[in-house]
Amino acid sequence: MTKLIEVQHITKEFPGVTALDDISFDLNEGEVHVLVGENGAGKSTLMKILSGVYTPTGGNIIIDGNSYSHLNPTLSQELGISIIYQELSVINELSIAENLFIGRLPTKQVVGVPVVDWKFINGKAAEMLKMVGLKKNPSTVVEELSISEKQLVEIAKALVMETRILIMDEPTSSLTPEEIQRLFKIIRNLRSKGVGIIYISHKLDEINQIGDRVTVLKDGGLVGSKKLSEVQSKEEIVVMMVGRELKDKYFSTRQSSEDREDEIIFEARNISTPDQKVKDVSFKLHKHEILGFAGLMGAGRTELMNAIFGAGKKESGSIYLNGEEVQINDTYDAVKKGLALLTENRRETGFFHNFEIFKNVSAVENLKHSKLKGATGLINTNSEKQMAEQQKEALAIKCTSIFQNITELSGGNQQKVIIGKWLCANAEVILFDEPTRGIDVGSKSEIYKIMRQLVDDGKGVIMVSSELPELLSVCDRILVFRKGEISARLTSAEATEEKIILAAT
Numbered sequence: 001m002t003k004l005i006e007v008q009h010i011t012k013e014f015p016g017v018t019a020l021d022d023i024s025f026d027l028n029e030g031e032v033h034v035l036v037g038e039n040g041a042g043k044s045t046l047m048k049i050l051s052g053v054y055t056p057t058g059g060n061i062i063i064d065g066n067s068y069s070h071l072n073p074t075l076s077q078e079l080g081i082s083i084i085y086q087e088l089s090v091i092n093e094l095s096i097a098e099n100l101f102i103g104r105l106p107t108k109q110v111v112g113v114p115v116v117d118w119k120f121i122n123g124k125a126a127e128m129l130k131m132v133g134l135k136k137n138p139s140t141v142v143e144e145l146s147i148s149e150k151q152l153v154e155i156a157k158a159l160v161m162e163t164r165i166l167i168m169d170e171p172t173s174s175l176t177p178e179e180i181q182r183l184f185k186i187i188r189n190l191r192s193k194g195v196g197i198i199y200i201s202h203k204l205d206e207i208n209q210i211g212d213r214v215t216v217l218k219d220g221g222l223v224g225s226k227k228l229s230e231v232q233s234k235e236e237i238v239v240m241m242v243g244r245e246l247k248d249k250y251f252s253t254r255q256s257s258e259d260r261e262d263e264i265i266f267e268a269r270n271i272s273t274p275d276q277k278v279k280d281v282s283f284k285l286h287k288h289e290i291l292g293f294a295g296l297m298g299a300g301r302t303e304l305m306n307a308i309f310g311a312g313k314k315e316s317g318s319i320y321l322n323g324e325e326v327q328i329n330d331t332y333d334a335v336k337k338g339l340a341l342l343t344e345n346r347r348e349t350g351f352f353h354n355f356e357i358f359k360n361v362s363a364v365e366n367l368k369h370s371k372l373k374g375a376t377g378l379i380n381t382n383s384e385k386q387m388a389e390q391q392k393e394a395l396a397i398k399c400t401s402i403f404q405n406i407t408e409l410s411g412g413n414q415q416k417v418i419i420g421k422w423l424c425a426n427a428e429v430i431l432f433d434e435p436t437r438g439i440d441v442g443s444k445s446e447i448y449k450i451m452r453q454l455v456d457d458g459k460g461v462i463m464v465s466s467e468l469p470e471l472l473s474v475c476d477r478i479l480v481f482r483k484g485e486i487s488a489r490l491t492s493a494e495a496t497e498e499k500i501i502l503a504a505t
Contacts, residue, residue: 001029002028003028003029003062004029004196005062005165006024007024007046007049007050007060007062008061009024009058010022010023010024010025011059013057016400018220020042022222023046025222028196029196030192031191031212032211033196034199035217036204037223038218038241041217042219042220043200044169049071051073051076051081052081079165080163080165081164081165082163083166084158086169086173086411088151089154090142090154093141095142096125096129097139099153105121108120121138124160126138128156128160131156131186147344147345151175165195165196166190166195168187170202171199171201173437176298184210204441205234208228208231208234212228213225213227214237216240224240238441241441263288264320264322265285265460266285266320266429267319267320268308269318270282270317271308271314273312273313273314274315275303280316283479283486285429285460290455290461290475291461291462291477291479292463293465294468294479296482300481302344302433305464309328309334309339309431310328310330321337322428335367338426339430340430341431342418342419342422344434346414346418350418351414353405356403356404357392357401357417361387361391361421362387387424391424397416398413412447419447428459433464434464434466435447435465444470448474451463468500469497471500472496475495476492477489477490477492478490478492478500482504487504488500
């Protein structure tokens, strides 16, 4: 079998940190090689070395028999390497077609003058969009697309190039089950044409469907590689990743049902949105329970969370905290009243990219005690640092210091910083929208424990998730959303994947 790429004894050191330590890895022609490991294991660092973003401290990269001490982005592309990052790199202000050909617009000669060949661009873009199953006009501006549609644009962009080595970082994190199966069909087609694919995923249930081999990294080191046909269970991979078995049940033993009238911490009555993506929705949240929302993407779950939090328009309905009606017209009102929202897209709407960890942790607390929506108020830097140190310790945030920029952290640790931000603001009810998207199994387990500790401490927790095993293991009750309405209400004892899927579809 022909090797497309081989890395030999790669190391990468940052000041005070060894991100990769003597890693050897290879990819064969027509192979899907799955790369797994906890956040911070070194997967992204290795991929950035292959795409030319990082220069390794030591080791070699061999492609087509040629040895390179390092690559740069241009050379990487010339050698046929493409990467689809988990954090989408599309440009919202450009059209789909322009995104597919960004930086390499084809031209044609018109009376001796080179002009952009829009006919070719739009024709090729339409062909690629059909291949990935995105039913949009190539001239559509990307900012009009959903997260899952933007993910498909990223895949189409990689397909436009003559890619021999395709790196996919969490490609299914924003896709529906139907879109995932379409993606797998695309991957199998590419594999049949000899394209080698490095597939990074935290969804261990899906890697057996698509992978040939799996390699596990941990703390920057190589744990081992196996043929997936030889792996007996996903637990075997989990143990390699985290060094221990993980429990799969996090809900309490308290009896929980919609009919309980005691200790209602939060209630939504007859919530509707102007676009009718949420239609007359009512539900209650009790103290000491995690309430889950299941449903297909587009069912209206995120729109409901945004309407509750004031981040989206609410046409009608009322909200009650501890039995008293509260008026929430915008997100500032929500913060003041004690609500918190962890958005589904943490990179775009979850944190401040230009802030250090301690500034992100203290941001909402400062806002909560300000006046005129943050226009007036004082900031105590020593207090900010103290809050950040407390959350770093309490949530086990892995970082060099609280002065590190949040963008340098892994996805799981970024999510912990966001949770810490809301804990400092003493939020009473926390809305978690896809809280573990793009997070490894070990960090997921830590997030679940944090959520359970929050409700044990008397906080209210609502959790939106597209991962049914997650909902079943974490939630005390599950409400199923379909076309903007609640189609089923299930206790943890009643809920099964089959019942949820039936109610959602």
